[in-house]
Amino acid sequence: MTAPGVLLVMGVSGSGKSTVGALLASKLGWKFYDADDYHPEENRVKMGRGIPLNDQDRIPWLCNLHDILLRDVASGQHVVLACSALKKAYRDILIRGKDGAPLKCDETGKDSQPAEVKLLVVHLSGSFEVISGRLLKRRGHFMPPELLQSQFDTLEPPSAPENFIQVSVDKNISEIIATVLETLT
Numbered sequence: 001m002t003a004p005g006v007l008l009v010m011g012v013s014g015s016g017k018s019t020v021g022a023l024l025a026s027k028l029g030w031k032f033y034d035a036d037d038y039h040p041e042e043n044r045v046k047m048g049r050g051i052p053l054n055d056q057d058r059i060p061w062l063c064n065l066h067d068i069l070l071r072d073v074a075s076g077q078h079v080v081l082a083c084s085a086l087k088k089a090y091r092d093i094l095i096r097g098k099d100g101a102p103l104k105c106d107e108t109g110k111d112s113q114p115a116e117v118k119l120l121v122v123h124l125s126g127s128f129e130v131i132s133g134r135l136l137k138r139r140g141h142f143m144p145p146e147l148l149q150s151q152f153d154t155l156e157p158p159s160a161p162e163n164f165i166q167v168s169v170d171k172n173i174s175e176i177i178a179t180v181l182e183t184l185t
């Protein structure tokens with residue numbers, strides 16, 4: 001497979017995005033972003049109070065991430081992004097920004113290309129039981145485990161024509177990493 005500009009590691013809270021994403025970035029020598037680090041304070045406070053985010057809360061956050069990805073990809077930087085990206089519309093924003101794919105003109109203004117991010121989505125998929133068990137053991141994180149049901153309710157697993165693979169969280173971390181790396185080669 002031609003390497004995508006960006007590997008998006010997505011899934012509900014506790015599915016392993018941060019752990020898997022950071023390891024993949026380190027193995028690949030790619031830059032790593034954890035989308036959690038880009039939430040505005042009000043989103044963190046809201047989640048910390050046990051209130052799920054809504055589209056209004058998430059869209060500006062995703063637009064900001066799209067801009068960061070586009071900037072990196074344009075400079076030839078490959079990136080791994082760990083981000084919940086629960087809905088297809090959210091993944092579309094990561095790829096194209098909020099308003100679809102604006103045309104990016106070259107200096108002469110003659111040729112243009114869509115300002116899209118080429119994404120391979122890695123969906124870490126698992127049961128409520130397995131993931132809630134992991135969240136209950138996780139310490140020092142702002143996301144309360146009680147919000148997990150809302151994450152499952154919101155989740156739209158990727159499907160064709162999205163460019164994606166689904167990997168079970170029942171595998172151990174090394175197996176997950178190996179599966180993703182095999183897909184990339």
Ligand SMILES: Nc1ncnc2c1ncn2[C@@H]1O[C@H](COP(=O)(O)OP(=O)(O)O)[C@@H](O)[C@H]1O
Pocket residue numbers: 011012013014015016017018019020082134135137138169170171172173176
């Ligand atoms: N495949 C796995 N097998 C066992 N434990 C895992 C696996 N993936 C993640 N974990 C553990 O589950 C917890 C949640 O993982 P984390 O990477 O924080 O998830 P997320 O970023 O999706 O919220 C962490 O304690 C992590 O060590």
Ligand SMILES: O=C(O)[C@H](O)[C@@H](O)[C@H](O)[C@H](O)COP(=O)(O)O
Pocket residue numbers: 012013014017018036039047053058083084085086143151
């Ligand atoms: O879209 C969302 O509702 C948020 O992104 C939400 O998913 C949250 O940020 C993380 O799930 C918490 O962090 P972890 O995913 O690391 O638990």
